[in-house]
Amino acid sequence: MRSYGAMAGKYLKQQRKRTILTIVGIVLSVALISALGTMGQTLKDNLIQNTKYQDGAFYFGYDEPTPELYDSLRKHVLVDQLGYYRAGEPRPLDNSVDVTIAEADGDALQLFPIHLYKGRLPAAPDELAVEQWILERLPGSPGLNGSTQLTGPGGEPRDYRIVGILNNDKISQVNGDSLAFTLADPANMRIDAEAILLLTLKSGVDISDQIDDFTKLNSSLFTNNTLLAYMGESGDDNLNTALAVIFGTLIGLVVLSTVAVIYNAFHIAVLERVRQFGLLRTLGATPAQIRNLVLREATVLSTIGVPVGLLVGWFGLWCALWLMTQVGLKILMMETFELTFHWWIFAGSFAIGYVSVYLAAWLPARKASSVSPVDAAKGAGGIVRETYRRARIPSLLSLAGVEGRMASNNIRRNRTKFRITTFSIVISIMLFIVFHYFTQQMLTMTTTTNEADRIAFGLTRAAVADESGNAPAPGELIPDELVEEIGALPGVENVYGVYPSITFPSLVPETKLNGDIRTDTSVNYEKTNVGGVENNQVWTRIVIYDEAGLQQAAKYLHSGTTDPGKLAEADNVLLIQTIKPVLNNGKRKIMDLARYKVGDKISVWTNSGTPGEEPNIREVTVAGILTESPFDSPYQGSMLTIISAQTTFAKLLDEAAGEYPPSEYNAERRGLEIALQDGADAEPIRTKLQDIARSHPGSSLNDYAEHQKETRNFNLQMRIFVYGFLVVIGVIGSLNIVNTVQTNLLLRRREIGLLQAVGMTMGQIRKMATSEGVWFGVIGSFWGILLGVLMSSFLHKQLNNVQGFPFQFPWGASLIACAAALIVGLISVQGPLRKMEKANLLEELREEA
């Protein structure tokens, strides 16, 4: 030994178990912070990529540009890419669909969300990229690299070569208007109010700061809001602040827990050696030398723990995601899914790890250096001065007999240890609740996941006469056999019938209407006096679900039933009364329009469209309430939605014969929507459906399979992230609890040996230790839930600035976290106890404290 400092290394080597526990604590914390950082960053990258794909990669654009604006933008030093885009007039093709040719320059083709399926983007003004579905309807039904003649953007007929095939867009198929792209001729670019300019700025430019200046150039500026928001560059400062606060809070929480875990591990290790430090003081060590010794230990521990933690974090995450994609989601081809490496996350985790260790070491080091040498010299027993507090209120643990009373005394005898242990459990629980809350909200905000996600094809049929002149009757358009035939195709998950829908006003009494609608939004429901009673006239969309649809609706049931049998009888209906209106401040918020309960009757006014007639009111009974719409968009803006069985719908239709003539309206199936299983091969289904459409006159097939797959993939990726996050948090939280509980117990081996020596049985010791564990769990859970919920509600306030939704108490997460904390706590005391049971009593007693 060359210097007293070498003692630090000797301590660590000799106290191998303690050292390993401490290093494990550091490794876990650094792993946590680097894993979460990486996940967070990957999530952000993923969201940005997805937004660029969906909405385009441009930052902002102008929709009424002038040639002067174009010139000044071209010369602008901050502008990186500048795209020109101009859509022509929709040109009708023979078969009742339109095609619109848009010309775009090279930059615009990159910045615009164009989803190439096959081939390439146009590179000359006579080249064209078109949607897959329109291909066979173009003159001459060309294939890839084929030619067709179309009306160009300028109105002149022109020959085009098809060089690219684009993914089918749902809306373009529904509207029967397809967008095709060609390269703009630089010589003939017409910059006028019909054109659109799209821009990105050079990297490093603060976009949000520049938006005002760019608006001054031309007031028709529009921004790619979602992309800018994810980049933290939104023009809306409130949004940027809200996002900064949200991520700041989450990062702060993780850093706090990192510091806590490391502090915890280190503090206990130092605390137990205070006597040895005191001894050094009697030999003439100065306080500074003692501090140095502790900090030297910290250096050694962090030099091992921090790099290992970084590796564990990265590879742990990699393995977890790999396993998830291999085991659970093998069916999905997640080509785009990969972890992104960011040096700043590693550097940050590295720095936080080191700083935490030194911070965690500094306080115990100070304590160690200030320990009284007299106390140390006095020797035996009470090394750490334990301030036993007499409890004012007897602990509940006292009810658990002598072991409970011992446990209660143990818990209260050392305030610091109590605080550290509780804090460590509290932070684990809080972290889980807050992250659970946040990730769930993220999921709701970034993905709309309802049953519509799985719908890949739509088949509709109009009553068109066949060659023999026979038109099918309304009830025979889509026969049941056809539904069964399609349903039996491999890869098809469900086939839903498409039915007509009607809209009537409902008469909602003031007591049933949510008053916030009036105060917070500009929605104003007209008052109507029918039969001497004044009611609010609320527009209500009435739709039909078949059995397959109702089965899915059960997943969204808030109360009541979705049983098809119940809905078929006595005018029973399902109600969706949750809406997402635009608030007065321009934000959207999810809120309830009305306060109906199961069993309430809703008065539907079936002849409001024919003024002068005696109001015809029909009552339907609420049999079930759904939280959101299982199909279509999840929420209406200001309308109620009623889901009925065919029979109820037909009755309402009868009442409204004036407004909805039976010749045009009926309750019969007129189309199908086909939902696919994840990973199903759409091609054979597509071919089969095309055959069916051809053999049933009047049919048209809408193909959204590619788009559906992309959406579904994105949603699943988001879920993987969210659950990946939660798994990481859960594992780290659990290990933190294990570490704390086991350290606490292992460091008391001698004392437990003493208790055995005076006649306590191992069973009693087990009961005592278990009672302590449970009690720590209870106290930790109480504070964990309290702080977790407060923190979640704080995050909710911030998230509200982004998108409004009601705060829901995170019961699920709270319960999971508390149950897990208790179970983990209980399991983790078993190992050390078993070891003590096997150990030699005398050895334990002889062991130097």
Place this chain on the structure above:
Amino acid sequence: MNVISVDGLSKSYGKGTTQVNALQDVSFQVNQGEFVAVVGASGSGKSTLLHLLGGLDKPSGGYVHIDGENLYAFKEKERAVFRRRKIGFIFQSYNLIPVLNVEENIQLPLLLDHRQPDKAYINDLIRTLGLHERRKHLPSELSGGQQQRVAIGRALAYRPAIILADEPTGNLDSANGREVIELLKLSVRQYHQTVIIITHDMNIAAEADRVLHLQDGRLQSDTRSLGRGV
């Protein structure tokens, strides 16, 4: 020559009705090379006196001068440095550092002072203490007597002027106890050190040059052995 000078030394713990006067107005001087035994019943203030002489605790009143320096005029750090250079401690419970071996434990006071130990002296010391065979052993691998010899070695390592021993034989059998006392006496002779030893054992006290008898925190008597002392 006075190496220790104690003047009106008092120490009390607690306040008001719970105040305990562990030491009251104790004064005496010790000459260099003296072997002094402090005796008294439990709670008479022996250990408190020893701690105050070693600068481990702070007195409530009075002064301790060592080699003419007022021990309690030093700052905390200076006192620590002074202690490791001038005073060696030996405790009843040995108080060795469990992770250091025999040799390292003995050298520790020198290392704390950033000094490289004088190899020849340390070897000599280890041999004198009869620990040569066990120089690489950890404290947990030694018997009580051996551990106490290591503690003595540590106290002698810096060749301090004063050795303070708090019941060094309390945990030892009579043969080992005897050996420890012989070693301490040897160091007084060989290195001309001053030894103050607390003991319950009147046989040990009888071998001392002087016996200080404490009772209820006061110095009851100060007896010089006949035919001994300076």
